Amino acid sequence: MDNHASLHPYTVSQNEALEYVTTFLKENLKLSGLYCFGVQHTTKSKHCYLSGNVFNQSNYHFYLLAFCPEFKENAVGELADVLKTKSNGHYTMTLLLHKASAVRQLTAQQSYFFQKVMQSGLLYKHPVVPPVVTVERYPKRNIESIRAYWHNRNRIAETFLESQNQIEGFDTQPIQESMLHMAIENITLALIHTFLGYRPMHFSLGYLFDLCNLFCSLPDEIFPRHTSEELKIFQLLSQHLSKLRTIKLKPTDFVLTELLQRRCYQFHEKATLLIEAEIKRLEETN
Numbered sequence: 001m002d003n004h005a006s007l008h009p010y011t012v013s014q015n016e017a018l019e020y021v022t023t024f025l026k027e028n029l030k031l032s033g034l035y036c037f038g039v040q041h042t043t044k045s046k047h048c049y050l051s052g053n054v055f056n057q058s059n060y061h062f063y064l065l066a067f068c069p070e071f072k073e074n075a076v077g078e079l080a081d082v083l084k085t086k087s088n089g090h091y092t093m094t095l096l097l098h099k100a101s102a103v104r105q106l107t108a109q110q111s112y113f114f115q116k117v118m119q120s121g122l123l124y125k126h127p128v129v130p131p132v133v134t135v136e137r138y139p140k141r142n143i144e145s146i147r148a149y150w151h152n153r154n155r156i157a158e159t160f161l162e163s164q165n166q167i168e169g170f171d172t173q174p175i176q177e178s179m180l181h182m183a184i185e186n187i188t189l190a191l192i193h194t195f196l197g198y199r200p201m202h203f204s205l206g207y208l209f210d211l212c213n214l215f216c217s218l219p220d221e222i223f224p225r226h227t228s229e230e231l232k233i234f235q236l237l238s239q240h241l242s243k244l245r246t247i248k249l250k251p252t253d254f255v256l257t258e259l260l261q262r263r264c265y266q267f268h269e270k271a272t273l274l275i276e277a278e279i280k281r282l283e284e285t286n
Contacts, residue, residue, distance in 0.1 A: 017060040021091055022123050024083055029068050033131035035121035038063035038214045063214055065096045065117050067131035076202045094210045100131035113198040115139040143283055146194055150275055153190035157183040157268060171249040173257050177239040180264045187271045188212055194275045205238050216274060222267045236260050
């Protein structure tokens with residue numbers, strides 16, 4: 001066996017990865033504009049002792065804002081899945097899909113996020129019909145609006161967390177999990193609005209967690225999604241209230257539900273500290 005391992009670089013540059021993703025979106029959407037506002041880059045190394053070869057593999061996760069005159073309702077999730085499959089998992093994305101006409105109707109506070117991203121993240125602009133959105137040079141946050149949004153989301157989250165804990169019975173697991181889902185959804189919306197100034201149009205819990213991962217590690221810390229057990233817990237948390245319309249209640253084992261409850265309380269507690277600290281920072285810097 002060769003003692004000197006040879007390196008087989010499967011790494012690609014960020015620009016090459018962005019070019020691939022941009023081309024993919026241009027082929028699948030009527031893009032008028034595309035902007036990047038974040039990226040996560042990881043490199044995995046594989047060492048084959050038999051051949052002595054070392055393989056480095058780059059994976060990129062991009063945070064993208066796209067403007068289109070029209071798109072399918074479920075386009076965000078479908079495109080993310082297709083990109084991941086087509087690139088063998090090397091490229092993934094969190095896609096924000098909007099119509100420029102809708103963004104133009106937003107207030108200055110609501111359009112803060114779009115203004116910041118459009119100032120520095122341009123990847124593509126249609127040569128004939130670019131997105132027509134007025135961009136302020138120095139957009140500012142409205143602290144009172146941030147606090148009000150946080151208060152409303154927190155009040156709803158607290159109500160669901162407290163109420164689900166008062167439900168009695170041996171067949172109430174799906175009801176409690178749905179209520180926990182609504183609590184965590186509202187907390188993530190508050191996190192995203194506080195740190196990014198953005199209000200999502202897509203509400204899949206995995207999607208919201210991915211957005212939060214751009215500015216904090218809380219979702220990965222409390223609700224990691226790597227092992228089969230972690231994914232099982234996340235699937236329980238993803239139980240939306242709409243599922244209760246058709247579900248058949250039956251006695252179940254509450255062990256995982258109790259674990260989920262503890263993690264939700266922990267998520268709420270830590271998110272509250274993060275949000276309050278960020279609002280204080282914004283007050284001091286604005």
